[in-house]
Amino acid sequence: MDIPGPEPCPDGGAAAVAAAGGLHTYQLRLHAAHGPVVRFPLPGAEEAVSIADPVLLEATAGLDERPRRLFAFLDPLFETGNLQVMPAHEHTPWRRQVLSVLTGRRSHERHFAAFTALATELADRWDEQADGGPVRLLDDLAALSLRMICRYALGGDAADPDRVVAAFEAVLAEHLGRLYPDPDHGPAAAPAAGAQEALAHLRATVDQAVRGHRAGGRTDAGDLIGTLVEAGASPARIRDTVMAVLLAAHHTTGTAVAWTLYLLGHHPGAARRVADELDLVLGDRPAPDHADLRRLEYLRMTIDESMRLYPPGPYGARETTGPLTVGGYRIPAGTTVFYPFWAVHLNPDHWPEPEVFRPERFTSEEAARRPALAHLPFGLGPRACPGAALAMTEAELVLAVLLKRFRFHPVPGHRVRPVERFVLRPADGLPMTVRRRTAEHGPGGVPGPDHPAG
16 A cells, blocks of 8 residues: 655755645645655655654654754764764663763752753843843753753863853854755855864863762762762763764753743643642742652643643654565665654544643543654654753753743744754744733633633
């Protein structure tokens, strides 16, 4: 049985993707027109298959290879080979080492005070701007996210953390410019000298941290560099691993938090319920302890629903190493299989009124009624995001600090436009008005009718 899809085209599908506004929206159109399994041309992949049904996705969950051509733009970032496309036999032990740190409660607790201080610094800055003009949420939250992951990956060993953050932003801008070239300036040129210098500074900073760990014998289950040193990883592999962690987390948490604040700003009833929960759990404290996070159940449901409507990564990709049958369709070896997370999250067969913001979808009772792969904000299978637990800890903490102090309101007349720039982000920095909760009518403000996310 032939897989349905659009007709082949001479440009490999580039014009169709551009006309849709990006691959994230093109996939929505493909599945609306052709069903849950779609064949389509894609530059860099020749032909790809996209699967938007969570039940059918189960047949692909074991795929453990990524298509190299789609990630080739990151090759210059790594010394020991592009970790994004590491072969499965190398990826499995590397992932096990990284997971031993990133998923551990001890790791999260070890950095929680530093994360809280960084989130509080942002809240203090916004407090000075509260009740004034709009704040560009994404800009500040992305910077916070990067500072948090730099603090996490490098510990307290970076002599100049602001320079580390600036260096990574320069490197990231250079490499993302290769993935999203400016049509007015043609193909990307060789890496700029500034980006090369920034990359050298990042690697030197990691080397300095490694020397500190070896000299002091400092390693525990919550220390990324120390764990890699203890495991005997080479200096180059340690540098590459730190870069991979920074890359994976660079804007993920900040983007998820920004979308959550945007949606709560449009849904006063949900915002009031989050505020009431924070008051109940925290009392007069301005920030949670690590143990408080498990009690913030509605806050977590709110984040889950935000990441359903606006998944930080709108899609993923794998490559088949042998023939695969999905829903009666035969997919040959060497095919690029796309996971269109955004389309899965908006699948009306599993999400009634899929474009409506409704955190109550994530009660344990509601979740038990859905297929396991209906919600995939961090991917699936052996290449799923290893930092998912850390990202959720950071997001819950930052939201708790901000929503304990502020309410967020949309700028009249502003309409958000999601764009894909490695993450699914608002196109314009997401301006919103920030107001102190004490200035409102009650801690959670005045309730209002909920409406679709838009």
